[in-house]
Each structure stands twice: as structure tokens, then as C-alpha cells.
């Protein structure tokens with residue numbers, strides 16, 4: 001299948017009370033690994049890259065690899081640009097073939113966030129691309145976006161409703177207590193807030209900072225309306241640790257076709273575990 005927009009996929013997920021796992025990939029092997037995981041579990045999939053990875057690899061390289069992967073399967077797969085703050089990169093990615101983009105204007109006051117999101121909505125609507133926006137500020141570090149604890153703030157349910165109404169944005173990432181990176185303790189998720197936001201807006205909600213969130217918290221968040229769960233850091237660690245293991249045992253190894261094999265497998269296994277947590281295995285058929 002060709003890459004598809006994630007709008008409908010996520011609406012179906014929210015109605016069906018499951019979430020689509022969205023994985024940040026940085027190499028061809030990581031991309032192949034998450035696709036293989038989706039194939040094995042008959043799962044819909046969102047492949048995503050941050051702006052840093054777009055700059056590192058080139059949006060066309062990423063889009064072509066994702067298109068090739070999607071064409072080889074009969075699964076609904078979307079390619080998403082994660083946490084983008086600038087319009088030129090968004091346009092570049094849509095031109096390259098991304099089917100979903102996030103405009104992160106959460107660092108601006110409400111009105112400016114609305115304005116910037118509306119601008120991206122205009123661009124995206126013309127090309128049938130999904131748009132995700134953020135309200136409140138998710139803490140932690142994502143690429144070059146750093147939000148310390150004091151500046152992280154949770155999304156207000158009434159503002160969420162007003163934001164969706166004013167922008168028409170089809171997917172919303174409200175800050176509800178998760179953070180990017182690795183948690184020091186148990187994440188302090190405000191489930192009551194998720195419920196109030198889900199009651200206030202009917203669009204699918206996105207859980208950022210999904211790495212390291214315990215299984216029961218993911219289940220609870222998904223049951224309340226989170227229809228997309230982002231996993232980045234954990235995947236990167238699994239990939240890198242597997243490569244480190246190879247070199248610890250075999251410091252003479254110099255063939256990427258060998259040391260990438262366990263790294264790819266580690267990513268695939270972790271992706272499958274996260275898909276099971278999200279409840280998306282077997283859901284590809286209802287989206288075809």
C-alpha cells in the first residue's frame with residue numbers, strides 16, 4: 001500500500017479504544033525493524049522522524065525508504081514529522097511525501113499557537129496531510145527543544161476545545177504529565193486531565209514521551225482517548241545497546257551487515273512489545 005494520512009487511522013483508533021504506536025527512526029535498519037514488527041503483528045503503523053533526523057538523513061531519503069517499506073506491505077502506514085517549529089521544514093517534508101506533520105508552537109502564547117497551526121492546516125489540507133499540534137508544554141528534551149520542569153505546563157481542557165474549534169486540527173497532543181527522554185521515577189500522569197480533555201474534544205489525542213511509561217499507565221491513557229503513542233528514546237537505546245554488545249564481545253567486528261543485525265532485531269522486538277501495549281496488533285484489517 002502507499003503511505004496514507006494518519007487522520008482516519010487515528011480516528012478509528014480513538015473510537016476503537018486502541019492506539020497506534022508511532023516510532024521515531026534514525027536509520028534504515030530502524031525503519032525496516034518497525035515495519036517488520038507491524039507486518040508480524042498485522043498492525044497499523046506510524047513511522048516518524050524529528051527535524052534533527054530530517055536534517056541528518058534528508059526528507060527525501062526518509063520518505064522514499066518509508067514509501068518502499070509501505071509498498072512492500074498491505075498495511076496502513078503513515079510517515080509523520082515530529083515536533084517541527086518551522087514552516088520551511090514542514091513544506092519540504094510534505095513535498096518529499098510525508099503524510100502527517102506536527103507543528104509544535106506550544107512555546108508561544110495560545111493565540112500565536114492557533115495562528116501558526118492554522119497556517120499549517122492550510123498547507124496540509126491542500127495535500128491531504130494529517131496535522132498534529134501541541135497544547136501545554138511537554139517537558140524534557142526532544143532534539144533541540146528543551147523544556148525544563150519549571151517551564152513544562154499541562155494542557156487546559158477548555159483551551160483544548162477552543163483550540164480544536166479555532167484551528168480544525170485533526171490530532172492534538174495535550175501535555176498531561178509525560179516527558180521526553182528517560183524518566184527518573186514513575187511518570188506523574190494526570191489521568192483526570194486526559195479524561196476531561198477527551199470529554200471536551202472528539203479528535204484523537206497523542207501521548208508524547210511514551211518511552212518508559214509503565215504498561216498499566218499506557219493502558220489507562222489509551223482507554224481514556226490517547227490514540228497515538230510516541231516512542232523514541234527507548235528505541236534508540238535498544239538499537240545502540242545491541243551494537244555496543246556486539247563490540248564488547250567482538251571489538252574487531254567491522255561489518256555493518258553483521259553488527260546491525262542484532263540492533264535491528266532489538267528494535268523489532270521492542271516495537272512489537274509497544275504495539276501490544278497500545279492494542280494495535282490485528283487492527284490493520286479494519287483500516288484497509
Ligand SMILES: [Zn+2]
Nearest residue numbers: 142208209230
Ligand atoms: Zn514529543
